[in-house]
Amino acid sequence: MHVVFTLYEGMTALDLVGAYQVFAIAPGMRVTLAASSAGPKRTDSGMVIHAEAALHEVQDAELIVVPGTGQPHLPLADRVLLDWLASASGKARWTSSVCTGALVLGAAGLLRGRRATTHWLALERLREFGAEPTRERVVFDGTLVTAAGVSAGIDMALVLLAQIAGPEVAQVVQLGIEYDPKPPFNAGSPATAPAPILQLATEVLSKAAPSLVGAPH
Secondary structure, eight states: OEEEEETTTTHHHHHHHHHHHHHHHHHOOOOEEEEEESSEOOOOOSSSEEEOOGGGGOOOOOOEEEESSSSSSSTTTOHHHHHHHHHTTSSSEHHHHEETTTHHHHHOOOOOOEEOOOOOOGGGGGGGGGOEEOSSSEEEEEEEEEEETTTTHHEEEEHHHHHEEEHHHHHHHHHTTTTOOOSSSSSTTTHHHHHHHHHHHHHHHHOOOGGTTTOOO
């Protein structure tokens, strides 16, 4: 299966790398990193990841993965990316996103009438694109698969791999990357984080990344 990750300036590295590692080591998967133009793309943490192909060169994507960003106004202004997604998703077996990559799918017209999730701070923005926000870690709606924030991309990739290649393969990959999370704090979700932590995180993230909550873009 040909897996295509769509890159762009300002994407979040872990959104990409977590899911990439799952598919890159799974048998029968061919992975391509593609962007509006080939070449280096700087992530929002400063890491540089190289897009090996331009999107117009990719004609046979079977699984599309769109990483997110703390600056969604950047990919939402990328018409080459949005147009490619609108076209390629109709031919792909699966179309997926990690974190605010769901907003990119929405801007490409792919979320209308669909259940979807994204980073908790941006969840209500899904309504702008006609989607039904769903507070789950991984959401399947037909051939559309969306993951919640950042680290949820690993969960999404493993669940999707189980659909594609079977649960045994997915479990072998999970064991291979030793994905056995035991976080040091029970603060990884708005449902479990202490109220003062949730308030502080909301304030900090809203200020640092205003377009997450719907500032002009």
